Amino acid sequence: MRIVVCAKEVLDPDAVNNYALEGRLVIGDDGKSLTQSTIPRLMNAYDEQSLECALRIRESGVDCSITVVSVGPGSPDMLKHCAGLGADEIVEIPVESEIDYHAVAAILAAYLRGGEVDLVLCGRQASDDDQGVVPALIAEALGMPLITIARKVEVEGNATIRVVRVTPDGDETVEVSGPAVVTISNELGEPRYPTMQAKMKARKRKPVVVSPAELSLDDSAIAAKVTMVKQFVPTVRGDCEFIEGTSPADKAQRLVTRLREENIL
Amino acid sequence: MSQTTVVVCSWGQKGEMLSDEVRESLTLARGLCESLGTSLRLLLLGGLETAAVEDAGAYGAANIDLIEDEKLEEFSPDIYLDALAQYFAARPPQLLLFPQTFEARSLVPCLAGRLGASIVMNTVALEACGDGFLATACGYGGDTRVVYECTAGAPYLFAINPNALDAQPAAQAHGVSVDTVAVDLSSSVERVRVLKRAEAAEGPRLEHAQTIVAGGRGLGVAANFRLVEELAEALGGMAGASRPIVDDGWATPAQQVGLTGKITKPALYVAAGISGASQHMVGCTAAKTLVAVNRDPDAAVFRYADFGIVGDCLELLPELTKAVAGQG
Ligand SMILES: Cc1cc2nc3c(=O)[nH]c(=O)nc-3n(C[C@H](O)[C@H](O)[C@H](O)COP(=O)(O)OP(=O)(O)OC[C@H]3O[C@@H](n4cnc5c(N)ncnc54)[C@H](O)[C@@H]3O)c2cc1C
Ligand SMILES: Nc1ncnc2c1ncn2[C@@H]1O[C@H](COP(=O)(O)O)[C@@H](O)[C@H]1O
Numbered sequence: 199m200r201i202v203v204c205a206k207e208v209l210d211p212d213a214v215n216n217y218a219l220e221g222r223l224v225i226g227d228d229g230k231s232l233t234q235s236t237i238p239r240l241m242n243a244y245d246e247q248s249l250e251c252a253l254r255i256r257e258s259g260v261d262c263s264i265t266v267v268s269v270g271p272g273s274p275d276m277l278k279h280c281a282g283l284g285a286d287e288i289v290e291i292p293v294e295s296e297i298d299y300h301a302v303a304a305i306l307a308a309y310l311r312g313g314e315v316d317l318v319l320c321g322r323q324a325s326d327d328d329q330g331v332v333p334a335l336i337a338e339a340l341g342m343p344l345i346t347i348a349r350k351v352e353v354e355g356n357a358t359i360r361v362v363r364v365t366p367d368g369d370e371t372v373e374v375s376g377p378a379v380v381t382i383s384n385e386l387g388e389p390r391y392p393t394m395q396a397k398m399k400a401r402k403r404k405p406v407v408v409s410p411a412e413l414s415l416d417d418s419a420i421a422a423k424v425t426m427v428k429q430f431v432p433t434v435r436g437d438c439e440f441i442e443g444t445s446p447a448d449k450a451q452r453l454v455t456r457l458r459e460e461n462i463l
Numbered sequence: 464m465s466q467t468t469v470v471v472c473s474w475g476q477k478g479e480m481l482s483d484e485v486r487e488s489l490t491l492a493r494g495l496c497e498s499l500g501t502s503l504r505l506l507l508l509g510g511l512e513t514a515a516v517e518d519a520g521a522y523g524a525a526n527i528d529l530i531e532d533e534k535l536e537e538f539s540p541d542i543y544l545d546a547l548a549q550y551f552a553a554r555p556p557q558l559l560l561f562p563q564t565f566e567a568r569s570l571v572p573c574l575a576g577r578l579g580a581s582i583v584m585n586t587v588a589l590e591a592c593g594d595g596f597l598a599t600a601c602g603y604g605g606d607t608r609v610v611y612e613c614t615a616g617a618p619y620l621f622a623i624n625p626n627a628l629d630a631q632p633a634a635q636a637h638g639v640s641v642d643t644v645a646v647d648l649s650s651s652v653e654r655v656r657v658l659k660r661a662e663a664a665e666g667p668r669l670e671h672a673q674t675i676v677a678g679g680r681g682l683g684v685a686a687n688f689r690l691v692e693e694l695a696e697a698l699g700g701m702a703g704a705s706r707p708i709v710d711d712g713w714a715t716p717a718q719q720v721g722l723t724g725k726i727t728k729p730a731l732y733v734a735a736g737i738s739g740a741s742q743h744m745v746g747c748t749a750a751k752t753l754v755a756v757n758r759d760p761d762a763a764v765f766r767y768a769d770f771g772i773v774g775d776c777l778e779l780l781p782e783l784t785k786a787v788a789g790q791g
Binding site: 209211212218219223225230303325326329331333334335336339343344345347360363366369371372373374375383384421422423427429430431434438439441446447449456457460462463 | 540541565568569572573575576577581582583584585597598600601602603604605606607608609610611612613614615654655656657658659660661662663664668670698706709710715716717722723725730731739740741742751752754755763765766767768769770771772773774775778779782783785786787
């Protein structure tokens, strides 16, 4: 079977967070992009876990090929990393201008339509836009069922896909006949690192480049539906009242007293 | 703009009152309807208690569109999608707003795909602008806000973040007319077969808890999560957790607070050994009072807190439990 993992490169969310918390996250003159040029670009963590999921399916004995595909301004390092981890095929779909997530989904759907595919794995959301819509848009475009927020995916007989989902009420087990789109959540567990040897070998791997023009998409399919016009950093309150005291017991008592004074307790 | 139809859509409204999330979406939609000079509809799938009709009117809905079918009794993604697509074909609204529940997180983007609609998730504010709309959503787990301009033409779908705003009843309650909308789901098939349902834990839910004590990696080891549970119990509240300690199995996924966990709105939230990453804080900043305990005086969590104690949570949690119980 063929498994396709959709991977997005994003600004490191922890670095963004650190800048934000230090009050140093600055939006550029265009009013929308982050100016910090030192923030590294990384593979969206949930997409790393999607690849990990694909690798585990292969290790469970399923005869499969794994393709990683990315739409974006170019992310050769990320794709080489995927090759080092065991992806059989790495595919880059370069886009020059800023396109919205509807267009990304249309491009990915067109790419997927062009070849055999039995399972599409995506991250539950991208850590930059937090939207979590691309997998659903792909599923609908291809008429495939969608299963979201998976912690475990098993494949039986190349066609039955069994998924343990993380729901607010606990784990749910569902099953679907493939092909299907499944989104992966962090509960899947830590993704592995490539071995030194695999990493060296992957350095020479070049992604297959597919241009959007080859995908016979008409312009209307990739016209932006939602356009980011502004991005800003919300203010955080920063007026904490610190409770001092001579010992942990004293501090605890003083806090409880304050909360009682304010009728919070 | 020609007359715009604004619909808030929900399901699973089994109580006599609408859920907080629905009320919040109605509040947000009502503001929009006022600026557009149009009236507000509430679309409900499944069933509806008579008392909830009045509640809908109190929050500004003029009409309820009700879709009932035995196949809609339990949430089922494909069936619900078919029902919504049929509703849409029968009476296409320009704007559909959804409270962003767990189920809506998957259903709404699928509906957007089915209808070819524009979609924005995590919406916290919405305004009309020329021929379209400006939707403000969270980015980077809450570190930024992104304003999206949506002008591609109807339909537009927006999922509204829980706690994006406070639910406010309308100045004047509406009389509500209920329209039953017929759908034919006889040929609708659910492709996703549920083999084992999640068993909803009995009792109160974290997202409705009035008091939450949450622990993070600062607890050091799994066994110390007990200290969080003990303080929660002394306060008559519930225990919550940051993601890393859920990942490590110290707490359950149902206890995770944050962007990819529960969005809570308690009267009191105590964060112990939690650094204050935006992805955690979006799940608790709606708390009325936030208390932080962290040994690092520069921890980000203090920037969100009303009250803070700098110190070791392993020492402070038991002392707080004692002080609350009045033996301090
Ligand atoms: C897309 C995405 C989604 C995410 N979703 C969520 C989510 O839903 N919920 C969530 O929580 N996180 C989420 N995260 C992770 C988030 O970014 C942080 O990594 C996480 O919240 C940090 O957890 P923590 O505060 O427990 O641990 P840490 O960041 O390791 O902080 C531990 C804190 O404890 C303090 N400490 C250590 N020892 C003690 C002690 N003895 N006494 C007192 N204080 C002590 C330290 O000073 C530190 O501040 C998400 C991340 C991404 C990228
Ligand atoms: N540019 C992209 N290239 C490849 N996959 C993507 C891209 N954007 C989004 N995805 C996939 O869709 C998931 C959800 O993204 P989003 O809907 O943007 O939150 C990601 O985790 C990826 O699996």
